Amino acid sequence: MSSPAPVPEGGRLRAEAVVRRIGERTVLDGVTLDPRPGETVGLLGPNGSGKSTLLRILAGVLGPTAGTVTLDGDPLPRVGRRAVARRVAVVQQNSHTQTEMTVRDVVALGRIPHRRAWAPATADDRRAVDTALGRTGLAGRAEQPWHTLSGGERQRVQIARALAQEPSELLLDEPTNHLDIQYQLDLLELAVSLPVTTVIALHDLNLAAMYCDRLLVLRDGRAVAEGTPGQVLTPELIGEVYGVRAEVTFDGDRPAIRFLRRRDTPL
Amino acid sequence: MRGARPTLLLAGGLAALVLSVSVTVTIGPASITPAGVWTSLGARLGVGESPLTPIQDGIVWDLRMPRTLIAAVCGAGLALCGAVMQSLLRNPLADPFVLGVSSGASTGAVAVIVLGWGAGVVSLSAGAFLGALLSFGMVMLLSHSLGGSMDRVVLSGVAAMQLFSALTSFTVLLSADAETTQGVLFWLLGSFSNVGWADVLLCGAVLLVVLGVCLAHTTTLDAFAFGEEAAASLGVRVARARVLLLTATALLTAALVSSVGAVGFVGLILPHATRILTGAMHARLLPVAALIGAVFLVWVDTLARTALDPQEIPVGVVTSLVGVPAFIAVLYRSRRQT
Structure with missing residues (x-):
């Protein structure tokens, strides 16, 4: 009990090398996420890449198989469910x-x-x-x-x-799925205007480019790219992760993505 | 939308309950006035003199009063169990009867009667509690291994209900004489005849404890509105809350079933009726549902014992006659919403 107190990591939610296995399958494989206070981080990646799992682990509703999630330097299980819920709020994909x-x-x-x-x-x-x-x-x-x-x-x-x-961290799991475009924009405008640290899983690369300060791209449970939208959303990365061809143009420092037709369509 | 003020509803419900009890104990072949009942209550507490003859006194205090009170306790308890189960399982069709908990409790209690493992109120209740936990455990295990979705829970409940009803019939056939069989069958349909003060005290005590536990968890129950994961992200320890609250309702169901048999549909309908008045938030819903349940069953029992006088209708028959149409109405409503 007399060991030195851990060095505080700053007032924030942080995932350190988290792994999640279900049976033989590794859903999340050593992902680290450390959002700066107040910024909006976008999680990108195809279906099944581990975005939702990462958000659930960050919220503490799912435990990691290995690695830790800390809030102000304390592991979530030690913080306690109620105390975590006073700091971290979650909006699910759809609510019934x-x-x-x-x-x-x-x-x-x-x-x-x-x-x-x-x-x-x-x-x-x-x-x-x-x-x-x-x-x-x-x-x-x-x-x-x-x-x-x-x-x-x-x-x-x-x-x-x-x-x-009254959270300091807000986690959103594809909150704009199945919404009309007008509602998608409204919702994201609202989310990024809030005075909280936001981690948001998104499907749409252009929306991610428009609204996020930083992006983390997952594929098969691994982080394959991290950085500003301009750094991350390159034609090469889009090709590698999503298997499609795209053209990236810049509107200021925000990239805009245009997908291209298949060059050699089978049939 | 949220109707009258909660304190007003509570006060109104309590007044209606006291009034219902003091009126219904006077209804029956022996004519006694409410005033007579109150004065004789005073006499029993050492104030004034009872206006009732010893026979009237016996009818009121040994027959009608325990019966009326057990009806009230039973109505309150079933409404409470139904409201809690519907919220925890996120299923508008959940109640102790539909989920097979009552059937399991019946089997446990019948086993105690027929196999003669002591027949006191407590051993009956213990047998019923074991049966209730067994059937409820089976429903939870089965539905969980089927994927845990809510329609699986109801289907598993149907399976448990069938199994335990069959087990009950089998136990009765195997080892009971004709007279016991008839008694058991009557009791299985739900009946408030033959209850005494011991039943009232036991069920009343269990009701108070379980009501206390549930009222301490009203916001926890609210948190389940959008599912278990949403509840967890609101700080609820989901597994602990589920085990605690479902065990509490199984205990209450068992105590009620061992005293009065399986009275169906009260736990299903009354929470829905109450939500119309109070809204769905549990701090308002639970106490009002318990009061409405109590008043409802006091009057249903009065109807059951007087409608075909001197013949008595098992109260479970009356609640099912009222309950099935209401069940269908709930089904239609939930279909519209999804």
Whole structure:
């Protein structure tokens, strides 16, 4: 117990060489992710490359087979589930419920890690919910039933719920899947405008290039590239990881990707 | 959307419960007034003198009062179990009856009666609890190995219900005489006749403990609305919460089944009815559902024992007659939402 205290890594969530195996299969193979406070990190990679697994391990809902995830230098299991949930909020790919809830009810779920057993919601809880509703432009729809919302609106409510957790880190797993393009842009504008460190798994390379400060590209569970969108999104890397040809042009320092038709189509 | 204020609902529910109990104990062949009941309660507590004859006093305090109270406890307990199971399993069709917990409890209790392993209230309840845990364990194991999705849970519940009903019938056939068989069959349909104060005290005590446990976990239950992973990311220790709350509901189901048999559908319908008043958040839902369940079953039992007087209808028959249409309505609603 008298060993020297570990050197703090700075106030942040950090994954160090995490490995996740399911039976014989290695889903994640020694990935390190260390977002700087306040930045938006995009996770890219084909389906099954390990993006979701990495996010779940970062959130602490899944344990790594090897490696560690630390919050302010402490391993997540030592921090404890509730304490982690007060710092790290998650928005899943899509959210379903059979329960009939209002928008406010859903957003108030974000206060659960802050609340004690038996005690009713406090003034702090109500203020956090109102702030989250306001910030996501949902203040006027607080009493609307969840089931009447569109897919894009539901994701917006989930982001409001995550904000009500008052996190320092926000993890989003392909939050724009199946949304109309207008909602995709709205949602990402909202996500990057928040004063938190954001890690976001994305499908769309152009959206990643537009909104992320840094990218981490996964393939078969391994990190194959990391850096700014301009450094990472090269025709070579896109060809190697996704197996398609693309042209990359620059709009300022942000790359824009145009996919090309197959040169020699079979048949 | 969220209806009346929670304190108002609670106060109203409590008042309705007290009123229902004091009115329904006066209903029956022997005519007694509510005022008479209250005055005789006072006399029993040492204030004033009872206006009731010794026979009336016996009817009220040895027959009707324990029966009315067990109906209230049973209604409250089943509504509570149903609400908790529906949330934890994210399944609007979950209740102790549908998931086979009641059947397992019946088998355990019948085994204790028929095989003659002592027949006190406590040994009955212990047998029922073992049976309930066994069938519930089987449902969880089976559904988990089938992939754990919620329709698998219900299908596994159906399998457990069939298996344990068969085991119950088999046990009865194998070793009971005609009279025991008839008694057991009547009790299997759910009946509040033949309950005494020991049942009321045992079930009441278990209800209070389990209600306390559930009320201490209302936000945990709320967290399950979007699934287990969402609950985990809200700081809930999912496995621990599930085991604790499901074991608590199995215990309560077992105590109720060993006293009154398997009363179906109350646990399924009343939580849905209550959500219309309170919304789905558990701090409001659970206490109000328990009160509404209590009032509901007190009146259903009164109907069951008076409608065909002097013939008595098993209360489970009445709840099923009301419950099946409501079950179908819930099915239709959940189909619309997905």
